Amino acid sequence: MASGGAHHILSAVPAEPTTVPNGFNSSASHYELPDFSIDEYRPIKVVCIGAGFSGVAAGIRIPQRVPNVNLTIYDKNPGVGGAWYLNKYPGLACDIPSHCYQYTFEENPSWSAFYAPGPEIRQYLERVADKYKVHKYLKLNHELIGAHWDDGKSHWLLKLKRLSPSSTKENPQYEEIEDTADVLITSLGSLGRWDWPDIEGxxxxxxxxxxxxxxxxxxxxxxxxxxxxxxxxxxxxxxxxxxxxxxxxxxxxxxxxxxxxxxxxxxxxPFQGEKMAMLLKRDGSSQQNYKFSDEDKKRFSEDKEFYKEFRRELEADLNSVxxxxxxxxxxxxxxxxxxxxxxxxxxxxxxxxxxxxxxxxxxxxxxxxxxxxxxxxxxxxxxxxxxxxxxxxxxxxxxxxxxxxxxxxxxxxATGFDTSFRYPFPFVGRNGLTLQDKFTPHPRTYMGMCVDGFPNWFQTLGPNSAVGSGSLLVIVERQLDYAIKAVQKMQRERLRTVEVKKEAVDDFDAYLETYFPKTVYSEKCRSWYKMGQEEGRVVGLWPGSCLHAVRAMANPRWEDFNYELADPVKNRFYWLGDGQTYNEKTMTGDRAWYLSPEEVNVPPGKRAVSCRMGCD
Known part of the structure; x- marks a missing residue:
């Protein structure tokens, strides 16, 4: 009989008394099976701070990938955009090619110029937020003023400031509110807290x-x-x-x-020069900032293959320096x-x-x-x-x-920002440990995203996250993917806390100390990469190329984390549930989902080898 072929006769087979092998039913291993299915995920509350590129992407990806999630995205500004909402100065523009400064999943064929003006970038984010209905998760005009880890309840207690209902434009008044989060994702960045220069008078x-x-x-x-x-x-x-x-x-x-x-x-x-002339088959080298013509934009919009190749060429060039x-x-x-x-x-x-x-x-x-x-x-x-x-x-x-x-x-x-990553509000982890203390004299993190002593907390564009060349937004997307994988693991395996190990932070710190002396970033020059100092620790940049960062963040090293179980039953396999899936238990939904196009990975017909490292 073929495997699985007994389905039609199971109902005719009388039930047999259950027997347990000797030694298996010990008090150390026995427990009552739970009443939930393996994919009947417990609710989880995620709070994101910041509604720039990171926050908008979170409003898209988290509901898409995390079931049974309660998501809130707070931002201190009245609109989305982050740094692109905050900054409105004359001449504000992107300083990498516009077509390299967009989400990988949301192309914009209508950029007006090679280096897009700031308002246009903010409008792009607003369109993306509208398209994917991110606004239902947003609470704008809410500024984070405190974050405290509650070890007893295993969640973050957040304090926020917002305009009170009685506030007016002439007489703004504020009130404080509180919220909690099972998982906190902050996208505070390094270019959002500006500084006045210390000049007399x-x-x-x-x-x-x-x-x-x-x-x-x-x-x-x-x-x-x-x-x-x-x-x-x-x-x-x-x-x-x-x-x-x-x-x-x-x-x-x-x-x-x-x-x-x-x-x-x-x-x-100027980046474009001969490259632009080659890609667009026209002369754009004489322009300081090439302005895309209506003909260019029409071709980008209508000729999908051309646009795709144009974008890939720009990205490849950006990743070649x-x-x-x-x-x-x-x-x-x-x-x-x-x-x-x-x-x-x-x-x-x-x-x-x-x-x-x-x-x-x-x-x-x-x-x-x-x-x-x-x-x-x-x-x-x-x-x-x-x-x-x-x-x-x-x-x-x-x-x-x-x-x-x-x-x-x-x-x-035009004197810059506070790039120390020591936020001007209390950020308190386990046992009263503050982030300000943890980041003195310089930030120490795990791959720029996590900090030991601060469970269930992930950052995007935190310390050592930016890149000296390449697209910053692909880093944002990959860091967010990493955080979402951690949230999925917490739900799937019914974990109460996920916390990076101190030794993993120490090892990443050692890598940083070894890598940067080989680069130009460690030379004597005043830079926000080094917290505004001429010399010292490089805290702004990833220790490697953009492509290096993308590879490094692709697959989380779960062995670098400590975990606490959410349920009172201390068995690592309690999450297996009652032995079935939700769709089987309820006889609803797709019970052959593994055959869907999203799940089936058809291998190539002629050659099933990777040419990533080069092929003959």
Whole structure:
């Protein structure tokens, strides 16, 4: 008789008395079978903090993949977007190709430019959130102000601040609420807590003082807010990616722009050039930031194969420059020569600026940006590049150490963010251990996602998560996938807690310490990669390439975690339930699901080998 062929005669067979082999029915192993099926998953409550790219993806993937889940996504802002909601400064744009800055599963063939403007990126996120109905999980205008692990109840107690019902625009009032989470996923990032510069007299300035992350001139597009600035003298402090975008945006719209710079930076050669000309079969190399034509966008939208290949080529190119981050490599030497030549060419009208901005440190030691139009803007007659030390801000402008004074109407502080990952609220794990203490003098994590002593907590874009080259969003997706796999394991195996082992954190820390000295990131340059310091621990970047990170996060090492069971029965196989599946017990649903297209993996007909490592 074939296997399984007894189904039609089972009802005719009389029941036999149950016998138990000697020694099996011991008090140590016997327990009553539970009344749940193996796939009758217990409810689980997941809370995500942040509604940027990570939070929106969580609102899509968690309900898709986790059954019986109660999901809430909190964000302190009134809308989705994260850093792209918070930042609204002039010239805000993506600094990698737009078509590489989108979800892998949600293509946008309508990007307006090679480096998309910030508002367009936020609109993309809003469309994605609408399409996948993420808003039903969102609670906006809710700011996390405390997270405490309750060991007795094995959940996170969260404190949040929100506007009270009696609040008005003229008189905002706040109230505190509490929530709990079986699993907490934070997407707080490193570019969401901005800092004012420590400059004497800043508060005494009688004109307008703005921070790049708090551009409040207008609620609309930044150009509306500066349309009357034609007679304004504007000072921009900084030479990071924000300042490099703000200066060329403001320069043609104001009477004078003064860029106060204390450091040096590399500006990358514009990416597109010959590559764009080849992919689009047209000449785009003369444009600083290629603007896609209606013809381009129509082809992207209608010719799916062409768009797919275009996107893959851009991603492949973006993932081909990791070698430049290694000390002494040929790619590093080539990049240094090409970038220097490009910068000198653009500074031909004011060549002396090159003496103060072209670095001695290696390319990519600090965050690299293409900076379209920045150097050209500095060469205009109404632009001043100031390299001397600022002494103080006065009521009417900025005074330098050598006594010179710039009269200004507006001071813009493009001075960066708090990148220490030590959040300005209590974050408390087991036994009163605080994250602030755990991250002093620098963050120590497990693959950037978990911390020992903090059960059931996962991060996206936490310490050592960003990449020096490649797509950041594929990292976001893979980190979220990792967290979801942990949530699925907790449900499937009925676990109360999942906590990374201290020795696993120690070993990852040792890997970091060994890897980074071989890279340009450990050279002396001030960078948010090193918490704003010139030297020290690299806490911002993954220890390897983008592709390396994607591979590393693909399959969780469950042996690196400790677990506690959720049920009072201390048997590791209690989760097997009553010996059946829910669909069998209820005689509902699909009872041949293993034959569905999603489950069946048909091997290739001719050659069932992987060519990932190369084939003849």
């Amino acid at each position: 800043l508060k005494s300035f009688k004109g307008r003082v703005l921070h790049s992350a708090q551009w409040d001139v207008t609620d609309g597009h930044w150009e509306e807010g500066v349309k009357d600035w034609g007679d304004k003298k504007v000072g921009v402090i900084g030479v990071g990616s924000s300042a490099i975008q703000i200066v060329p945006a403001l320069q043609p719209k104001v009477k004078q722009v003064v860029n106060f710079v204390r450091g040096r930076t590399w500006l990358a050669t 990791h070698g430049a981050t290694l000390r002494g490599s040929k790619q590093q030497q080539g990049a240094r020569q090409a970038f220097k030549e490009n910068m000198l060419k653009k500074l031909a009208k004011k060549p002396w600026i090159a003496d103060h901005i072209v670095p001695e440190f290696a390319v990519a030691c600090r965050r690299l940006t293409p900076g379209p139009g920045y150097l050209e803007a500095l060469c205009e007659d109404n632009a001043t590049f100031e390299t001397k030390q600022i002494k103080r801000v006065t009521p009417t402008g900025i005074e330098m150490e050598d006594g010179r004074h710039y009269d200004l109407d507006v001071v813009v502080c």
